[in-house]
Amino acid sequence: MARSRQRLSILVALEDDYERERLVEMLGRAVSSVAAAADAATALERFRAESPDVTLVDMNLSDSHGNDPVTLIRREREDAPVIVVYDSYNPRRLLEVVERNVDAFIRSPVDQDRLLTALRRCARNVFLRRRLRQADRDLHRLLDAFPAMALLEKDGRVIYANRPLANYCGYEDHEAMNADGAGPGEYMERLDGTVYEGGDERWIAAVTDDRLDVDHVAHLVNPANPDGLPGVFSVNHSSLPGSGIRLISFHDVSALEDERRHLADEASTDPLTRALNRRSFLRILEECAVRDRTLSLIMFDIDHFKSINDTYGHDVGDSVLREISALVRSDIRRSDFFARWGGEEFMVLLPASDMDRAVEAAERLREAVEASDFTGVPRQITSSFGVAMRRPAESSDEFVKRVDQALYDAKEGGRNQVVVG
Known part of the structure; x- marks a missing residue:
């Protein structure tokens, strides 16, 4: 890591000016971005503003209410990598910090090799999370380009609705739809010929738990035309291997339903x-x-x-x-x-x-x-x-x-x- 700068951002929150400046200078040669804070309030402010990949924090820092930065950071982002620096052995205090699920402990003055070793461990997790987030973004972009309405589901919860589905429900995208707490279940009038009442969890279970694995038919009210006939969609699903995530797609069969209704009307x-x-x-x-x-x-x-x-x-x-x-x-x-x-x-x-x-x-x-x-x-x-x-x-x-x-x-x-x- 010392030979070439890694694309990694670090926040150094230490009370000791000399040690803080020494670590900032040392890390500046190893990573792409280093920020510094001398107290808990500034540390939290910079954490919120810059969202660093790793935070190096003094165990003895605390804000005016007695809260330590580790606790404050965990409240902001539960999975944020944190390395704790301590200058004296205090079993009770160390136990409190351990309970915050920190990534590493290093005694002050900080040894460069130990710090870089701890950063490498944190960096592996950071880079893995980046790749996973990028994979999610790529999958979301692919779904948004998919002409049919579709969503990703996990444990009965919609984790992403593609743009065509969000647009049908009257929203610009998944973020707007999610911010409003909306889901396809709100617009579902009938499922497999039966009047549907309930949120997303119930219809998702009906579709994904079907042992016969048949296509289901959903009637979805279109908010843009609430007085018109609901759209009719064939609903099917497939699993994304190793993820617990399932893709559910909605294929518009309204024209076929109109023809079926017409034929049924003619016959009756x-x-x-x-x-x-x-x-x-x-x-x-x-x-x-x-x-x-x-x-x-x-x-x-x-x-x-x-x-x-x-x-x-x-x-x-x-x-x-x-x-x-x-x-x-x-x-x-x-x-x-x-x-x-x-x-x-x-x-x-x-x-x-x-x-x-x-x-x-x-x-x-x-x-x-x-x-x-x-x-x-x-x-x-x-x-x-x-x-x-x-x-x-x-x-x-x-x-x-x-x-x-x-x-x-x-x-x-x-x-x-x-x-x-």
Whole structure:
């Protein structure tokens, strides 16, 4: 180390002027930067300002509150290399300093060879930390250049989020995101089809502890467009060998999800009226029958619909079906389900609704149809309604048969009316 200057910075904090100046001069020939301090306050000030690689400190220095520099330095940076200089043997004081986990002890006056040997040991750790920090910076730059959103995780904690992920969450970079205490978990709406609530630790565990090692699907709200559909991402992970760190990446599959949703919508709806088709409606009816204690059903059809087709043509008949469907959708609750049962027959499923609520809804729809003008039909159009509330332990087939019978009774009783089954 004495033959060529090492890229190493040292702070010499000694009370003795002669010894301090001697060591500064000696170290100045061996390392790239040497700073000096004659008291604890100055030592702490220079440590904060210059963040030296190694600090050489007098064991007997203390500030106005009796705190020694080793304690103060450890509070600032726990892993800072410290070499303690002592001029007299004081077992109790030495034990106190040993407990601060210092790197070396050297008796004053300091022997050059012993000091350089201690510095070499400290330097190895300093250079190793530098290489590790540089490796971290290189990895972070690589991740920032990665087009997909990604993060590094260790022990369930996000240790780095790349720039694309930070930007998606509304931050410039990881530092800004971390300063705000934010993480992807805050923006996760669904994970694998289930509503997600919780921070980062829970979703990270779900992804990384999966023994089947399958890709997971996360829906992330975009803060830049909170009212829009969440982005849909395939989430997978891989381990960085020997580090305990895992890389988790998010690949945007929103377009595929839109296509899947479109295909599912096409498969579940009637192409003419855009109401649910019969098959999808029956599936929803079974699900609601399990979940809802109070469940009602409305079934209706258009009175004398065959005469509309025969008199004005099938195009006009199709237009009437579309317009009635639009009328119903605008009138029912968002929690209700509307379906085309077949031909001119329709169903409305009302979860959490008793008979009074269902009859009221059916009567409102009947009046709305009766009061509406339909394209291409110069005369009034009416409709007949059957209403039923599900009985305990009643099967879906029995439930549907009862409401179908109520509709039949409404038609037999003169049409344009609501009958309870």
